[in-house]
Amino acid sequence: MPKVEETDGQIVFIEKVPNGVRIFLAIVGLFPMFLAPYELLIRPKWNGFSLYLIIPILISVGAILVGGLFVAAGLFGLNQTFIFLAKSKTIHHSYESALMPLRRKTYKFSDIAKSSINTHDWTDGPSTYSLQFIFKDGQKIEISSFETRNEAEQSLNKVENLIR
Known part of the structure; x- marks a missing residue:
């Protein structure tokens, strides 16, 4: 309003x-941007490309995009x-x-x-x-x-x- x-x-x-809302949006956005790729791609230590890797890649890309929108809302x-x-x-x-x-x-x-x-x-x-x-x-x-x-x-x- x-x-x-x-x-x-x-x-x-x-x-x-409000600045508090900006900070909250940025933190909420950073969380999925880093957590999903780490948990789905880096931590499992994939050995080369396989068909099973496509789903974690898609989920990670989606998490990066959604998180990026939250960060952008906080900053812009x-x-x-x-x-x-x-x-x-x-x-x-x-x-x-x-x-x-x-x-x-x-x-x-x-x-x-x-x-x-x-x-x-x-x-x-x-x-x-x-x-x-x-x-x-x-x-x-x-x-x-x-x-x-x-x-x-x-x-x-x-x-x-x-x-x-």
């Missing part, structure tokens, strides 16, 4: 991945802030990850080509909703993850009212 702060003439969306998960300022009619977008330094971009309200709500359907839980802004230069920015469509619509309406 994003943190949404509203003050007079300003709306701020803040999304952060974005912290981002999106600030709409009515007074200057600008949008300030700043973002960073564990490996990427802080970057900032500024847009004018007139640069927005389209704003919409995206629905994310999950197989193991309820749908979530996010706000998407498409700018005239083709840049797409998706912010926030709302639990209900009503929350997303309320936030989008507030932003659109501020932009007018």
Whole structure:
């Protein structure tokens, strides 16, 4: 759930991945990346290639890929802030990850080509909703993850009212 702060003439969306979650994801990812290949390929001391070796190789490759996804999520998960300022009619977008330094971009309200709500359907839980802004230069920015469509619509309406 994003943190949404509203003050007079300003709306701020803040999304952060806590450092504890980053560390947990990285550790959980490293565990299968090293354990499966060691236990299935190195420890048994295979003597040459055989058909029976194909299954441990496939399992090890799968474990490395899944573990790599967890490590990537920990290292590349974005912290981002999106600030709409009515007074200057600008949008300030700043973002960073564990490996990427802080970057900032500024847009004018007139640069927005389209704003919409995206629905994310999950197989193991309820749908979530996010706000998407498409700018005239083709840049797409998706912010926030709302639990209900009503929350997303309320936030989008507030932003659109501020932009007018």
